[in-house]
Amino acid sequence: MRIIVVPDKEAMGKRAADLVQAEMEKHANPVIGLATGSTPLPLYQELVRRHKEEGLDFSTTITFNLDEYVGLTPDHDQSYRYFMDQNLFNHLNIVKKNTHVPDGLAEDIEAFCEEYESMIDDCGGIDMQVLGIGSNGHIGFNEPGSSLGSLTRIKTLTDETINDNARFFDKREDVPTLAITMGIGTILHARKCILLASGANKAAAIKAACEGPVTAMCPASILQIHRYETLIVTEDAATELTIRVER
Numbered sequence: 001m002r003i004i005v006v007p008d009k010e011a012m013g014k015r016a017a018d019l020v021q022a023e024m025e026k027h028a029n030p031v032i033g034l035a036t037g038s039t040p041l042p043l044y045q046e047l048v049r050r051h052k053e054e055g056l057d058f059s060t061t062i063t064f065n066l067d068e069y070v071g072l073t074p075d076h077d078q079s080y081r082y083f084m085d086q087n088l089f090n091h092l093n094i095v096k097k098n099t100h101v102p103d104g105l106a107e108d109i110e111a112f113c114e115e116y117e118s119m120i121d122d123c124g125g126i127d128m129q130v131l132g133i134g135s136n137g138h139i140g141f142n143e144p145g146s147s148l149g150s151l152t153r154i155k156t157l158t159d160e161t162i163n164d165n166a167r168f169f170d171k172r173e174d175v176p177t178l179a180i181t182m183g184i185g186t187i188l189h190a191r192k193c194i195l196l197a198s199g200a201n202k203a204a205a206i207k208a209a210c211e212g213p214v215t216a217m218c219p220a221s222i223l224q225i226h227r228y229e230t231l232i233v234t235e236d237a238a239t240e241l242t243i244r245v246e247r
């Protein structure tokens with residue numbers, strides 16, 4: 001694991017954008033896996049800036065998002081499709097049909113999940129997957145206890161995740177309890193992964209992911225066996241690390 005510690009969120013966004021841009025420039029049709037949550041926002045702001053000010057071209061980029069709540073319409077302001085449109089896609093020259101977010105309204109969720117895996121395969125697999133991390137160590141919506149080989153499927157959210165995400169909804173009861181998420185196996189298939197973390201509330205999860213045992217109880221710990229995994233972590237999220245890091 002390569003661990004890069006940066007002073008703040010802005011620096012995290014820039015370092016991550018450097019890696020994403022370098023990956024995009026290597027492929028005629030780059031396939032980038034994307035995440036939601038507050039953590040990747042500085043990355044998305046930086047990609048939008050590079051597109052607008054430096055002409056970074058997204059016209060041939062294909063994206064796959066990690067996850068989506070079950071039951072929210074794409075125009076619901078807390079759906080991940082809405083989040084991605086508002087915070088990234090609407091500001092780029094990306095072709096909308098090349099942006100994939102799991103369909104939380106799919107009638108046959110199991111069939112949809114199989115189709116999502118096939119769509120990723122048909123595009124040649126994910127070149128670079130961007131990840132955040134939940135305070136309980138989840139990646140995507142792969143909660144503690146998720147099978148380390150899992151593929152895209154439906155998951156029940158833990159109380160901890162519902163509590164964490166309740167801040168975005170009017171009431172806690174409005175937070176969906178189910179989500180479709182790429183599996184841990186899906187994430188491991190990505191040729192490169194970059195995990196971003198900021199804030200003191202992520203320090204314990206970052207410690208467990210980097211220095212703890214590889215265990216389903218901390219899904220992010222599986223990244224220890226990934227062939228190319230870079231963490232970009234702000235100082236306050238790195239306070240519990242004892243291993244050597246880059247600065």
Ligand code: GLP
Nearest residue numbers: 036037038039132133134140141
């Ligand atoms: C959600 C998402 C995850 C994300 C996590 C952390 O649960 N499904 O992909 O990593 O939140 O969110 P935040 O970045 O807002 O802390």
